[in-house]
Amino acid sequence: MSLHRLRKADTAPAVGRDIDAWCTRCKMDLGHVITAMAGESVVQVRCHTCGSVHRYKDPAAADRAARERVARASGAGGRRAASAAAARPNAHRIRYEKLMAEKDRSAASRYHPTISPKSGDLVDHARFGYGVVDHVDGGKARIVFEDEERTLIVDR
């Protein structure tokens, strides 16, 4: 029992950790941060894209097939994701600084879901700071911020 709980704690959802969830405002699966738990269940999350705080909805409720594709692609699952996250800061930091070195901060676009950025554009996000657009696909942009890469809504 106690061993099981210890192992699980490595990757278990917790307040302050990121989780993919269905955003009730953006109407799509996006990165969220957990803001409330009840026992081992995620209760409430805040959307990285729109900032709204809402009840947690498992992405599976919206698109189970997509979640299974992600699970297969990530192989070992949570455990491997956790160690990748631990190894990420240095490589990520180097990539971010390389990207930012070429950018003129005074030319950054203020992030808002209605902007239509292109790959390579610099955005200025109220919470995450400066980020460089990696690519845009289907109304979502992958943006490299100082701490991590995020998927945010664009072209609204």
Ligand SMILES: [Zn+2]
């Ligand atoms: Zn949202």
